[in-house]
Amino acid sequence: MARAGLSKQRLIRAGAELADEVGFDRVTVSALARRFDVKVASLYSHLRNSHDLKTGIALLALEELAERAADALAGRAGKDALAAFANAYRDYAGEHPGRYAATRFPLDPRTAAASAGGRHAQMTRAILRGYDLPEPDQTHAVRLLGSVFHGFVSLEASGGFSHSAPDSPETWAWVVDHLDALLRSLRAPEP
Amino acid sequence: MARAGLSKQRLIRAGAELADEVGFDRVTVSALARRFDVKVASLYSHLRNSHDLKTGIALLALEELAERAADALAGRAGKDALAAFANAYRDYAGEHPGRYAATRFPLDPRTAAASAGGRHAQMTRAILRGYDLPEPDQTHAVRLLGSVFHGFVSLEASGGFSHSAPDSPETWAWVVDHLDALLRSLRAPEP
DNA sequence: TAAATTGCCTAAAAGGCTTAGGTAATTTCT
DNA sequence: AGAAATTACCTAAGCCTTTTAGGCAATTTA
Numbered sequence: 288m289a290r291a292g293l294s295k296q297r298l299i300r301a302g303a304e305l306a307d308e309v310g311f312d313r314v315t316v317s318a319l320a321r322r323f324d325v326k327v328a329s330l331y332s333h334l335r336n337s338h339d340l341k342t343g344i345a346l347l348a349l350e351e352l353a354e355r356a357a358d359a360l361a362g363r364a365g366k367d368a369l370a371a372f373a374n375a376y377r378d379y380a381g382e383h384p385g386r387y388a389a390t391r392f393p394l395d396p397r398t399a400a401a402s403a404g405g406r407h408a409q410m411t412r413a414i415l416r417g418y419d420l421p422e423p424d425q426t427h428a429v430r431l432l433g434s435v436f437h438g439f440v441s442l443e444a445s446g447g448f449s450h451s452a453p454d455s456p457e458t459w460a461w462v463v464d465h466l467d468a469l470l471r472s473l474r475a476p477e478p
Numbered sequence: 479m480a481r482a483g484l485s486k487q488r489l490i491r492a493g494a495e496l497a498d499e500v501g502f503d504r505v506t507v508s509a510l511a512r513r514f515d516v517k518v519a520s521l522y523s524h525l526r527n528s529h530d531l532k533t534g535i536a537l538l539a540l541e542e543l544a545e546r547a548a549d550a551l552a553g554r555a556g557k558d559a560l561a562a563f564a565n566a567y568r569d570y571a572g573e574h575p576g577r578y579a580a581t582r583f584p585l586d587p588r589t590a591a592a593s594a595g596g597r598h599a600q601m602t603r604a605i606l607r608g609y610d611l612p613e614p615d616q617t618h619a620v621r622l623l624g625s626v627f628h629g630f631v632s633l634e635a636s637g638g639f640s641h642s643a644p645d646s647p648e649t650w651a652w653v654v655d656h657l658d659a660l661l662r663s664l665r666a667p668e669p
Numbered sequence: 670t671a672a673a674t675t676g677c678c679t680a681a682a683a684g685g686c687t688t689a690g691g692t693a694a695t696t697t698c699t
Numbered sequence: 700a701g702a703a704a705t706t707a708c709c710t711a712a713g714c715c716t717t718t719t720a721g722g723c724a725a726t727t728t729a
Contacts, residue, residue: 290676290725312503317716327717329677337717393636423644427652430630430639434653435622438629445584448621453614461618462625469660481694481707508685518686520708528686 291325295333298323299343306344306385311392314385316340341392346402348386352379353403356410365417366467372414373436373463380440387440421475428470435462482516486524489514490534497535497576502583505576507531532583537593539577543570544594547601556608557658563605564627564654571631578631612666619661626653 301322306314316337320327334340352375359375360368380387394402411429420428439462442448448455492513497505507528511518525531543566550566551559571578585593602620611619630653633639639646 293676315716316718326678328679328719331718332676391632391636423648424652426642426644427649430633430646430649431626431653431656433633433638434626434629436629437633438625438627439621441582441632442621442624442628445582447624451617453617455621457614458618458621461615462622465622465660465664468663469656472659473656484707506685507687516707517709519688519710522687523707 291323291329293323293325293329293333295343298330298333298340299347302340302344303347303383303386303389306389307383308385311341311344311385311388314341314344341389342394342398344386345389345392345394346398348383348389349403349407351383351386352376352390353406353410355379356407360410360413366463368414368417369467369470370463372410373459376436377440377443377459380444384444387444415470418470418473419475420470420473424473428473432466435466482514482520484514484516484520484524486534489521489524489531490538493531493535494538494574494577494580497580498574499576502532502535502576502579505532505535532580533585533589535577536580536583536585537589539574539580540594540598542574542577543567543581544597544601546570547598551601551604557654559605559608560658560661561654563601564650567627568631568634568650571635575635578635606661609661609664610666611661611664615664619664623657626657 356375359371363371547566550562554562
């Protein structure tokens with residue numbers, strides 16, 4: 288009997304595609320087995336359990352998102368960097384809704400520490416460096432940006448903005464604009 | 479045999495409690511039946527299906543949250559109203575994490591239209607009235623507030639802010655403060 | 670080519686969702 | 700109050716997902 292050529296990597300990758308197609312919370316070991324035309328139990332040679340699969344998808348998504356954000360940030364500073372970073376975030380969520388949802392999958396502390404999650408915070412701080420904020424404003428600002436980006440993307444994904452003018456890209460630009468203004472207003476005074 | 483005295487209302491109420499205890503996505507018809515010491519099939523006289531139960535919990539939560547927000551808003555205006563509204567939101571999510579998660583359950587358009595969701599948007603607009611914003615800034619601002627509140631609460635719930643100083647209530651106050659400043663800066667010029 | 674490993678299989682248990690159809694408790698009507 | 704109608708909960712059964720145990724065949728290694 289020919290083998291299907293499964294591996295943890297391939298399964299996680301296919302799981303991510305499945306998530307984008309049907310939603311992260313509908314990703315199931317069974318559905319994945321069907322996709323490879325293989326019996327369910329076969330997947331358990333590669334995955335400890337269903338939680339393991341979801342964790343894998345989450346880590347993959349965090350990695351991809353971090354890479355996109357890093358690319359977007361390269362060679363930019365100030366508002367330019369802020370906008371590029373914000374767009375990388377929103378675009379990724381738009382193109383890969385299931386993967387984006389996966390980035391919210393709760394990771395146990397050890398896994399989280401080894402994930403790309405830290406790079407996200409690092410990049411946000413890098414953007415803020417251009418605004419030269421004093422502590423503790425900088426930390427507050429990291430959290431504000433995280434909240435706005437995640438909140439916006441998440442409300443947009445659940446259709447919150449879809450039935451009223453102006454359309455949501457317009458609001459997105461407005462939000463980035465005013466976040467920039469807010470951050471500029473916080474610049475540390477010259478010594 | 480004595481009856482348990484089930485009803486759709488009671489089931490949804492108990493489902494909401496269960497959600498707060500174990501998480502909204504772990505709310506299950508079976509668990510609910512166990513809680514009432516009744517066979518699973520019995521619940522199907524009161525609920526169409528599991529989706530129906532979750533929808534009910536979502537509607538309950540939206541209702542409760544709207545009521546709290548309305549109470550918080552009563553007799554306040556300007557920054558005072560903004561802070562009270564924001565706190566109502568955050569406090570509710572802190573006290574009732576499962577119910578809060580339920581407010582994000584996707585409702586079909588007809589159900590959503592009949593829900594308390596509309597009142598939330600109305601209240602946000604009421605707060606903004608105090609800032610006297612021109613259109614389309616007002617709509618953008620409604621969305622910004624929604625994004626920040628939801629994003630913050632959601633990141634806080636998933637433990638995003640818990641392992642670093644300053645603590646998250648401090649950031650929350652800071653965020654409300656600077657949102658107020660942002661909104662004030664947008665006030666329509668005197669005619 | 671024989672031995673060791675690996676990849677996928679069958680089988681089965683446990684738990685969740687849902688429907689169909691039945692019996693006992695309660696309410697309503699006479 | 701007693702009969703009739705309704706309601707509340709039950710048993711039974713089918714289907715789906717997760718997970719474990721143990722087996723055989725394909726592949727890799729020696």
